[in-house]
Amino acid sequence: MHAIEKTRQGAMVQSLLSDRHSLPLSIMLHLLPGAFIIAAYLLIGEPFIEAINYPTLLGWAIALCLVLIPILLGLLWLGRQLNGRFSVRGVLRYTDRPVPRGKLVAMIIPLIVWMMVLSVATEPVNRFLLHHFFTWVPFTSGAGSFTGFMSGYSHSTMVTTMLICLPLTGISLPLIEELYFRGFLLPRIARLGGWAPVASAVLFSLYHFWTPWVFVSRVIFMFPGFWFAWRTKDIRVSIGMHVGVTSIMATFGVLAVALNLV
Template identity: 30%
Template sequence: METINADIQKEISLPRLLCYIFIPTSLLTAVYIFIGFLQNKIPSLLLFFLLAVFILFPIELGIVLYSSKKEYGSYSLKSSFLFHNRMSWWKILLYGFFLFAFAGIMSVTIAPLENLLFAPVSNRLAPLIPVYFDWTNIEYLKQYPNDILILTCIGYFILNVIVGPIIEELFFRGYLTSKIRRFGAFAPLIITMLFSLYHLWLPFNNLFRIFVFLPASFIAWKKKNIYISITFHCMCNLFSTISFITAVYSI
């Protein structure tokens, strides 16, 4: 009984959970929009990830490190690996590839349906949003000097394919999921839904993100190995990043 009570005390309340997730992302989004309206010297995509390096990622990683220090006596990532089981690297890759294939199916089924569903809202908002903030407007992006484009692509690759997914998975699927384990199998669902909503800068892809990341979140929770979700997340972002770079440098 004492062990159970000790475990429960280490969990976090839902209000604190919401604060941990939405205060950092709200701060990032607000600063991103504010600076974006003041300048357009660098692409919005590069601006966003530079701000993430100084605002979002340090806060998320800092929460994990501070929790480890508080609970285990030293700054580490231990609080993200609280119930971690070892797994062969080839099994992790296999899970990652299967989940990536599932994400591909969702991209041609759920994504178009969601776009159609939210089209009335997004079409009304589109004229109100400066073209500067539209990451999909490749023609606008190509107006920047080549050295800026190269810097944007390199930064996007490093931060979107490697740094961002790893920190987010350590924070969401590792630390936060373990802190609400009192909800049992609903914990991955709760974290996945909040993870989707936390993308305030991309508000019209929530259903797609939930459908894509829920299986990865659940498998990582069931197998007690967040390397599965990290691998999957990196694969997804690698695909989107390569697609972006290819579009930028297409003739």
């Protein structure tokens, strides 16, 4: 029995570390984390924040941590199977840093501007879709606006929530997402050619099951970073765009709440 389990484990590792993932496998690996995040929120995050009377944002941060941190540990475990030690060498791709630093900065700054402008500009569309097509989603209370999910709480509670979430949803968790979705999954569907970053953007947007009303706009404002990461084979491009925007927005969120601007 032990030998059979070891053989199955070896086959699973070999399949995951293969240079090519089948499309069904890639779809599953893209979407399963989103389903687990929903479950983690409903079973753990939501009951916890209701018990301590904190905003929804903290519940989602907890749910994301409960899923994305194990994913990062899983990537390190795969590295151990491959290299004999905990490492992402050979597990992640697009990590050879082919883009010179100056050119990298020149690419990332416009991408950050693009993502921030488009994410703000598409908010009315997102709210329209939310209120007309997704009111049936069970965890939309306060969704669609920053003040919505923060209203009704004391100033100290809001500030504490934002300070806790800043290093998580602003930096660490988006970084893990990029390592997994662009460093691990995207290179293994590169055979799709120019459709690979399209598939990555669509599946990454679908993975956010908890905000389906943002699907269309998320594809639009995330796609350029994914395309450049695929084109240049340098994951730092999408990391710079994604983490750059989330960290900036989280920082402004902290300041806005702390200074009573919202």
